[in-house]
Amino acid sequence: MAENLIITNKEKFNRLEETFKKEGIDKIHILSDFDRTLTYCFVNSERRPSLISILRDEDYISDGYTKEAKELYHFYEKIEHKFFTKRRKEKVYSRVVGKTF
Numbered sequence: 001m002a003e004n005l006i007i008t009n010k011e012k013f014n015r016l017e018e019t020f021k022k023e024g025i026d027k028i029h030i031l032s033d034f035d036r037t038l039t040y041c042f043v044n045s046e047r048r049p050s051l052i053s054i055l056r057d058e059d060y061i062s063d064g065y066t067k068e069a070k071e072l073y074h075f076y077e078k079i080e081h082k083f084f085t086k087r088r089k090e091k092v093y094s095r096v097v098g099k100t101f
Contacts, residue, residue, distance in 0.1 A: 007013045008011070020028055041047060049057075056066050
């Protein structure tokens with residue numbers, strides 16, 4: 001296993017690893033919610049950071065990406081909190097994605 005891999009719960013990791021091996025790759029689905037699109041900002045009235053903010057703030061990602069991620073966050077935050085129609089948001093998002101990727 002990679003030396004720089006951080007596993008916080010080795011027992012759970014080992015169970016998951018065995019399940020993945022047993023079930024096969026065709027049955028594995030990975031869902032990541034880096035920007036809190038699917039999860040809640042507050043849990044029991046306590047603010048929870050997004051995964052991407054934790055990775056960024058704890059220096060798990062490169063400085064170059066950190067700068068880019070913050071710029072994208074500030075750009076998208078303005079859009080997501082405005083009352084744009086879904087169609088308008090899709091146009092803006094597709095334009096930015098085209099520039100980013």
